[in-house]
Amino acid sequence: MELPDITTREDIIVLMRAFYNKALQDPNIGAFFTKIAKIDLEAHIPHITDFWEQQLFRTGGYTKNVMKIHQDLHHQKAMEKTHFDTWLSLFHQTVDDHFAGEKAHLIKTRALSIATMMRIKIS
Secondary structure, eight states: OOOOOOOSHHHHHHHHHHHHHHHTTOTTTHHIIIIISOOOHHHHHHHHHHHHHHHHHSOOOOOSOHHHHHHHHHHHSOOOHHHHHHHHHHHHHHHHHHOOSHHHHHHHHHHHHHHHHHHHHHO
């Protein structure tokens, strides 16, 4: 079965829900979401969807400083290379489980760029 590409905000929501279902339970990075950031997933999904919608379609309304948010988390619990590697692996796996195509490739490329830059700036 051929997978669809990411074409709508609803597709991003599907992706984010699937990703966070994995990430929240992951033994390596789950605590960043559940114990450090203590995210309310239902409140978080619209914000993170805005972020990725802006990355993919340049239409999102994301206005927060994503770097500052992660620097604040890093001060509470050090984010190490292994954490970024786990996040990226789960993200790519989730994209590949649900989508294929130009935008699916783009979101994985952007995720790699963002994770790399964030890791460098946080260190």
